[in-house]
Amino acid sequence: MSKAMxxxxxxxxxxxxxxxxxxxxxxxxxTIRRGxxxxxxxxxxxxxxxxxxxxxxxxxxxxxxFMFNGAPLIADAPHQAAERGIARTFQNIxxxxxxxxxxxxxxxxxxxxxxxxxxxxxxxPATRNEEAAIRQRAIDxxxxxxxxxxxxxxxxxxxxxxxxxxxxxRALATEPSLLCLDEPAAGMNATETEALRELIEGIRRDGxxxxxxxxxxxxxxxxxxxxxxxxxxxxxxxxxPAVVQKDQRVIEAYLGA
Amino acid sequence: MMKWLSPxxxxxIALITVALVALPFVAAMGGQAxxxxxxxxxxxxxxxxxxxxxxGLAGLLDLGYIAFYAVGAYTxxxxxxxxxxxxxxxxxxxxxGAALACIAGVxxxxxxxxxxxxxxxIVTLGFGEIVRIFMNNLNAPVNITNGAQGITxxxxxxxxxxxxxxxxxxxxxxxxxPQKYYxxxxxxxxxxxxxxxxxQNSRIGRAWQAIREDEIAAKAIGINTRNxxxxxxxxxxxxxxxxxxxxxxxxxxxxxxxxxxxxSVMILAMVVLGGMGHIPGVILGAVLxxxxxxxLRYAVGPVQTAIFGKVLVDPESLRMLIFxxxxxLVMRFKPxxxxxxxxxxxxxxVKPQEVAP
Numbered sequence: 084m085s086k087a088m089x090x091x092x093x094x095x096x097x098x099x100x101x102x103x104x105x106x107x108x109x110x111x112x113x114t115i116r117r118g119x120x121x122x123x124x125x126x127x128x129x130x131x132x133x134x135x136x137x138x139x140x141x142x143x144x145x146x147x148x149f150m151f152n153g154a155p156l157i158a159d160a161p162h163q164a165a166e167r168g169i170a171r172t173f174q175n176i177x178x179x180x181x182x183x184x185x186x187x188x189x190x191x192x193x194x195x196x197x198x199x200x201x202x203x204x205x206x207x208p209a210t211r212n213e214e215a216a217i218r219q220r221a222i223d224x225x226x227x228x229x230x231x232x233x234x235x236x237x238x239x240x241x242x243x244x245x246x247x248x249x250x251x252x253r254a255l256a257t258e259p260s261l262l263c264l265d266e267p268a269a270g271m272n273a274t275e276t277e278a279l280r281e282l283i284e285g286i287r288r289d290g291x292x293x294x295x296x297x298x299x300x301x302x303x304x305x306x307x308x309x310x311x312x313x314x315x316x317x318x319x320x321x322x323x324p325a326v327v328q329k330d331q332r333v334i335e336a337y338l339g340a
Numbered sequence: 341m342m343k344w345l346s347p348x349x350x351x352x353i354a355l356i357t358v359a360l361v362a363l364p365f366v367a368a369m370g371g372q373a374x375x376x377x378x379x380x381x382x383x384x385x386x387x388x389x390x391x392x393x394x395x396g397l398a399g400l401l402d403l404g405y406i407a408f409y410a411v412g413a414y415t416x417x418x419x420x421x422x423x424x425x426x427x428x429x430x431x432x433x434x435x436x437g438a439a440l441a442c443i444a445g446v447x448x449x450x451x452x453x454x455x456x457x458x459x460x461x462i463v464t465l466g467f468g469e470i471v472r473i474f475m476n477n478l479n480a481p482v483n484i485t486n487g488a489q490g491i492t493x494x495x496x497x498x499x500x501x502x503x504x505x506x507x508x509x510x511x512x513x514x515x516x517x518p519q520k521y522y523x524x525x526x527x528x529x530x531x532x533x534x535x536x537x538x539x540q541n542s543r544i545g546r547a548w549q550a551i552r553e554d555e556i557a558a559k560a561i562g563i564n565t566r567n568x569x570x571x572x573x574x575x576x577x578x579x580x581x582x583x584x585x586x587x588x589x590x591x592x593x594x595x596x597x598x599x600x601x602x603x604s605v606m607i608l609a610m611v612v613l614g615g616m617g618h619i620p621g622v623i624l625g626a627v628l629x630x631x632x633x634x635x636l637r638y639a640v641g642p643v644q645t646a647i648f649g650k651v652l653v654d655p656e657s658l659r660m661l662i663f664x665x666x667x668x669l670v671m672r673f674k675p676x677x678x679x680x681x682x683x684x685x686x687x688x689x690v691k692p693q694e695v696a697p
Contacts, residue, residue, distance in 0.1 A: 139560060165562025179553035190550045194562030196543055200571065203542035204535050217543070257561055
């Protein structure tokens with residue numbers, strides 16, 4: 084990594100979003116630093132996924148905006164977010180079901196490769212080399228998330244835990260500097276969650292900053308360097324896990340006053 | 341890095357080559373009409389493979405595909421017939437026709453980018469009809485397309501002095517016009533198959549399939565869905581344009597009624613019935629759907645006479661009834677198509693897993 088650890092990677096400035104009368108996000112401001120695992124928690128409907136969608140360009144915020152890597156993120160251009168280095172997974176897994184696991188990861192290389200229609204039709208040496216590199220990188224990534232033996236299976240036929248892993252591998256294929264995981268442990272049993280924790284820690288060690296939305300408080304508190312809590316679309320607190328855990332407002336938000 | 345073929349696939353290719361070379365002579369034994377039917381089967385395979393890029397790979401349901409065929413056909417008809425007194429050579433018209441069809445594809449594609457499925461189908465259906473109605477009415481105030489009468493005396497395909505119409509002697513073998521066109525069409529079909537295979541297994545082809553599977557996920561990993569959808573429309577349309585040009589030259593006559601909605605529907609049926617997204621399946625679908633109605637045309641009457649001693653039902657209506665029934669039965673018992681891709685077959689065999697919330 085060329086950039087120093089600890090410097091600001093992503094900055095959200097007063098991001099607001101409403102759907103009709105529902106205020107899903109109320110001026111949320113937070114900063115994610117390079118190299119950390121940043122947790123975003125909150126009760127159901129607190130606005131976590133909405134925040135994600137605003138950041139990755141699927142929604143256009145009604146107010147505020149994001150700075151990423153020192154430059155503003157353009158709203159309403161999801162493919163550019165990936166180009167800039169933000170990759171994400173989805174709460175309800177969104178794989179390319181009728182493509183193989185390997186192909187899913189290969190699609191992830193799209194944004195970092197160049198071959199066009201003419202190159203593909205003429206089968207030029209440059210295209211063939213790039214294609215071989217894409218395939219090799221995809222195989223490596225399947226190894227990385229340990230589902231290499233499912234490479235030729237259709238994504239939709241993978242087990243639930245493997246689908247989650249495949250989605251992470253596909254996101255990593257875009258070479259993100261910020262990897263956003265939307266409830267990766269949802270529906271997982273204790274063993275699977277533990278394996279997921281190891282995977283996330285490995286990704287962090289290899290230098291990718293991670294934004295983690297999660298319900299599993301134990302996982303978040305054990306894994307994250309800093310945690311932000313959302314409730315009714317507003318930021319309650321942003322601090323290290325030890326402080327967040329003891330905060331009265333957080334306890335109220337989760338257990339009800 | 342060419343891999344050497346295994347003996348088995350080399351033998352397979354040799355057999356297919358022999359069959360492809362011999363086929364027009366076998367068909368000619370039943371009369372030149374059968375060679376023409378064969379030619380149309382290949383032309384439709386070409387069209388179906390063009391549509392397969394749009395529907396099978398990118399998953400964009402296009403019910404107006406015949407419009408691009410019409411654009412290509414009329415381009416050839418106008419630039420190589422006495423209608424305007426123009427007689428452009430093939431190497432100028434075919435690319436020009438493909439380019440015009442490509443532009444038409446982008447024109448259709450751009451307003452429909454946000455539409456999917458049924459909604460897209462309706463818009464493309466409208467587009468197909470608009471093009472046909474244009475061809476029908478562009479004879480006044482300035483006569484461009486000659487309206488419903490169509491354009492006649494269109495030049496055949498010619499390379500230098502070698503014309504594809506009329507009989508000619510090559511290496512002591514006498515070849516009729518349709519037989520010569522057959523070899524031209526086979527060459528073009530092989531070209532479009534290679535392009536299809538290469539596109540399918542390329543970065544662009546994978547991106548199309550990703551859009552087909554899940555557009556939001558495709559966007560999230562950095563695929564510019566707008567540009568890639570336009571590209572799919574443009575590519576599919578170009579193939580339609582080339583096919584149209586050849587059709588025009590082969591028939592020597594075009595009129596708007598060749599480009600009706602039923603033609604679009606038939607080409608889509610070839611793709612779906614053969615096996616969407618699977619190249620051999622699409623070819624099979626095209627060949628069957630072209631030849632079956634013709635076989636029925638010749639068979640329905642005599643079979644009735646043989647069984648009942650007389651013709652009970654009008655052969656023409658019974659023919660389409662049987663044809664329609666065959667389509668229904670195929671879709672009922674082979675929902676993935678007659679020859680689906682191995683992956684899709686597996687998918688339909690294995691029940692999709694219940695995915696937890």
